[in-house]
Amino acid sequence: MSELALIERIASRTALHPGTALGIGDDAAVLDLGGSAVVTHDMMVEGVHFRRETCGPAELGAKAVAVNLSDLAAMGVEPVAVVVGLGLPAGYTDSGMADALSGGIEDMARAHAVTVAGGDVTASPVLVIGVTAIGRPYEGVAPVRRSGGRAGDLLCVTGRLGGSAAGLALLDDPLSPIDASLRDALVEAHLRPLPRVAAGRALAAGGARAMMDLSDGLLLDAARLGRASGLRARIERDRVPVAEGVGAVAAALGREAAVMAATGGEDYELLAAVPPGRLAGIRATLDLPLTVVGMLVEGEPGADLRDAAGETVHVDSPGWTHDV
Amino acid sequence: MSELALIERIASRTALHPGTALGIGDDAAVLDLGGSAVVTHDMMVEGVHFRRETCGPAELGAKAVAVNLSDLAAMGVEPVAVVVGLGLPAGYTDSGMADALSGGIEDMARAHAVTVAGGDVTASPVLVIGVTAIGRPYEGVAPVRRSGGRAGDLLCVTGRLGGSAAGLALLDDPLSPIDASLRDALVEAHLRPLPRVAAGRALAAGGARAMMDLSDGLLLDAARLGRASGLRARIERDRVPVAEGVGAVAAALGREAAVMAATGGEDYELLAAVPPGRLAGIRATLDLPLTVVGMLVEGEPGADLRDAAGETVHVDSPGWTHDV
Numbered sequence: 001m002s003e004l005a006l007i008e009r010i011a012s013r014t015a016l017h018p019g020t021a022l023g024i025g026d027d028a029a030v031l032d033l034g035g036s037a038v039v040t041h042d043m044m045v046e047g048v049h050f051r052r053e054t055c056g057p058a059e060l061g062a063k064a065v066a067v068n069l070s071d072l073a074a075m076g077v078e079p080v081a082v083v084v085g086l087g088l089p090a091g092y093t094d095s096g097m098a099d100a101l102s103g104g105i106e107d108m109a110r111a112h113a114v115t116v117a118g119g120d121v122t123a124s125p126v127l128v129i130g131v132t133a134i135g136r137p138y139e140g141v142a143p144v145r146r147s148g149g150r151a152g153d154l155l156c157v158t159g160r161l162g163g164s165a166a167g168l169a170l171l172d173d174p175l176s177p178i179d180a181s182l183r184d185a186l187v188e189a190h191l192r193p194l195p196r197v198a199a200g201r202a203l204a205a206g207g208a209r210a211m212m213d214l215s216d217g218l219l220l221d222a223a224r225l226g227r228a229s230g231l232r233a234r235i236e237r238d239r240v241p242v243a244e245g246v247g248a249v250a251a252a253l254g255r256e257a258a259v260m261a262a263t264g265g266e267d268y269e270l271l272a273a274v275p276p277g278r279l280a281g282i283r284a285t286l287d288l289p290l291t292v293v294g295m296l297v298e299g300e301p302g303a304d305l306r307d308a309a310g311e312t313v314h315v316d317s318p319g320w321t322h323d324v
Numbered sequence: 325m326s327e328l329a330l331i332e333r334i335a336s337r338t339a340l341h342p343g344t345a346l347g348i349g350d351d352a353a354v355l356d357l358g359g360s361a362v363v364t365h366d367m368m369v370e371g372v373h374f375r376r377e378t379c380g381p382a383e384l385g386a387k388a389v390a391v392n393l394s395d396l397a398a399m400g401v402e403p404v405a406v407v408v409g410l411g412l413p414a415g416y417t418d419s420g421m422a423d424a425l426s427g428g429i430e431d432m433a434r435a436h437a438v439t440v441a442g443g444d445v446t447a448s449p450v451l452v453i454g455v456t457a458i459g460r461p462y463e464g465v466a467p468v469r470r471s472g473g474r475a476g477d478l479l480c481v482t483g484r485l486g487g488s489a490a491g492l493a494l495l496d497d498p499l500s501p502i503d504a505s506l507r508d509a510l511v512e513a514h515l516r517p518l519p520r521v522a523a524g525r526a527l528a529a530g531g532a533r534a535m536m537d538l539s540d541g542l543l544l545d546a547a548r549l550g551r552a553s554g555l556r557a558r559i560e561r562d563r564v565p566v567a568e569g570v571g572a573v574a575a576a577l578g579r580e581a582a583v584m585a586a587t588g589g590e591d592y593e594l595l596a597a598v599p600p601g602r603l604a605g606i607r608a609t610l611d612l613p614l615t616v617v618g619m620l621v622e623g624e625p626g627a628d629l630r631d632a633a634g635e636t637v638h639v640d641s642p643g644w645t646h647d648v
Contacts, residue, residue: 001531005417007395009423009606013427013430014372014430014439014440016439017437019404019460020404020439021407023439024441024443028350029439029441031404031458033358033359033361033458034358034360034460035357035362037458039405039407039441039458040407040442041409041454041456042444043409043444043446043452044390045411045447045452047449048447048449071505073624080341080344080357081344081353081355081363083365083456084365085367085370085454086367087452088330098332100569102330103337106338109339110339111341115340115341115347116327116347116348117344117347117348117353117363118353118363118364119365120367120454121330121370122367122372122373123372124372124450124452125371125449126448130409132360132452132454134361134363134458144632149451154404178536193639211419287460
C-alpha cells in the first residue's frame with residue numbers, strides 16, 4: 001500500500017464529527033470552534049526529507065515551520081500558531097544544535113507573527129520534526145480549496161520554479177560548474193523556502209477558485225488540483241517561469257530547464273486557478289510575479305505538459321511521487 | 325541540556341503573538357480564533373515510548389490519540405479533532421499493521437466523537453506517531469490550568485493508580501506469578517489507557533482550580549502542579565488509591581504497592597486541586613471514584629510523599645524523569 005493509498009484508506013473510514021467543516025484531503029482541515037480553525041501537519045524525518053550533512057539545524061527548524069505555513073497560505077488563511085514535536089537523537093540536546101533548531105523554528109514563526117504555542121520534545125534514534133500549524137480565515141475571505149476550479153480558469157503560479165530542485169542537485173554534487181552567487185541562491189531556495197502567506201491572502205481575496213502549494217512539483221501538484229476539481233490541468237512548458245540558475249544546473253545534468261522547473265519539488269510557490277477576469281486585479285495586489293502557466297479544461301482529470309505545438313511532453317517522473 | 329531545559333529555553337524566547345491566549349507550559353495551549361481553540365501535541369517514538377513486540381499497532385494508534393485527548397481532558401475542554409503524523413518503517417504500509425494502526429487511531433477518536441481531520445504519512449527508519457489534538461471550551465467552562473491552585477485546596481485523583489506501571493512490569497517479565505485475569509487488566513491499563521474526558525469536564529465545571537493529567541507519576545506530576553501554583557503538594561501515601569493487582573506485582577518486585585502507585589507513569593488519570601466545599605458537588609457528577617490524596621500547602625514549591633506519622637517517604641525516583 002502506498003502512502004497515498006493509506007491516507008485514502010484512513011480518510012474513507014474517518015467519521016466527520018460536529019465541529020469539522022473540512023476533513024482529510026486538502027492542504028489543511030477546517031474546524032468550527034466558534035470561529036473557524038484551519039489546521040495542517042507535516043512531519044520531516046532525517047534520511048527521508050533531509051540529511052544532517054547538508055541541512056543545518058537552523059535551516060531545518062525554519063523549513064519545517066515554513067512548509068506548514070505554506071499549506072495555510074495555500075488555503076488563503078492567516079497563520080496563528082504552531083505546535084512542534086521534536087524527536088532528538090542522543091547528544092543533540094547537549095549541543096548547540098538543539099538551540100539552533102529551536103532558533104530556526106522561532107525565527108520563521110516570528111517572521112509571520114505566528115506563536116510557537118507548545119509541543120513535545122522526546123528522545124529518538126533519528127531526528128524527527130513534526131509541525132502542526134493552525135490558522136483562521138482573514139475577515140471576509142473563505143478558505144480556498146483545491147476542488148473549486150472550473151473549466152476555463154487560468155492556472156497561475158507565484159514566483160519562479162525549479163530553484164529548490166536545482167539547489168538540491170548542487171548539494172548532491174558540489175562540483176557542478178556554476179557561478180558561486182547563483183549556487184548560493186539555489187541552495188538557499190532549497191534550504192530556506194519562504195511560505196507565500198501574503199500572496200495566498202491576495203489570491204484568495206482576489207477570487208482564486210482553487211489553490212494549493214507546490215511541494216512535489218508543478219506537474220504532479222497540478223494533476224492533484226485537476227483531479228480535485230474534476231478537470232484536466234493543461235500546463236504549457238514554454239510558459240513555466242524558470243528560476244535563475246536552473247538552466248545551468250539542468251544543462252550540467254543533461255536535462256531541459258523548463259521540464260526541471262515543471263517537475264522539481266519543494267518550491268513552495270502557490271498554484272491557483274483564477275477566472276480570467278480576476279487576473280489583473282490579483283496581480284495589482286501581489287508583491288511577486290504571477291505567471292499564467294496553463295488552463296483547466298474538460299477532460300480526464302489529471303494534468304499534462306504540452307509544448308508550443310500542443311504536443312504532450314513526455315517526462316520520466318512528474319514529481320516526487322508516482323501517483324498521477 | 326535536558327528535554328525540560330530545552331523546552332524552557334524555547335519557551336523563554338518564544339514571542340506570544342495576537343491570537344494566543346496561553347502558550348507553552350500547561351497541558352495544552354489556548355488560541356483565540358473567534359472562539360477559543362485548545363491545542364496539544366505528543367509524539368511517540370519506537371524504542372523510546374513503546375516496543376513493537378509488546379505494543380501492537382492498534383494499541384499504539386489508540387494510545388497516541390488517548391494521551392493527547394487526556395491533555396485536553398486535563399484542561400476540562402471538549403476534544404474536537406486530531407491531526408496525525410505517521411512515520412512508517414519500510415514494509416509497514418504493505419502489511420496489515422498500518423491498517424491496524426489507523427484503525428486504532430480512528431476507534432479512539434470515534435469513541436470521543438473526535439474527527440481525524442488530517443495529517444501526514446511518511447517513510448521513517450523507526451515507527452513514529454505524532455498527534456495534535458484540538459479542542460474548545462465547553463459552554464460556560466473556562467479551561468483549567470495547572471497554576472490556579474490555592475493553599476488548602478484538596479488534591480484529588482480520578483480512578484486508581486499504578487496499573488499502567490504494573491502492566492509494563494508484567495510485559496517486561498511475563499513470568500511474574502500473578503492471576504491471569506489480573507495480568508490482563510494491568511497490561512490493558514498500560515496498553516489501552518482511557519482519557520478522562522467526561523471527568524475533566526465535571527471537574528472543571530464543578531470548580532476545580534488547577535488540573536493536569538498523570539502521565540509521569542503522581543508524585544512528579546503533583547510537584548509540577550505545585551510549582552505552577554507556587555505551592556507545595558503534600559501527598560499522603562496511605563490515601564493513594566492503588567489499582568487492583570498492583571500489590572501482587574509490587575510484592576514480586578520487592579516494592580511497596582502505594583509507592584509504586586504514587587510514582588508509576590502513564591495512568592492518565594486526572595489530578596485536580598479542589599476547594600473543600602466543592603468536593604461533594606463534583607463527586608455527584610462523576611462516573612468514577614475521586615480520591616483525596618493530599619493538599620496544597622504553603623512551602624517550597626514542589627511535592628512530597630508522607631506516611632501516616634507525617635514523615636517524608638523517601639522514593640528512589642518520583643516518576644519518569646528527574647526534574648523535581
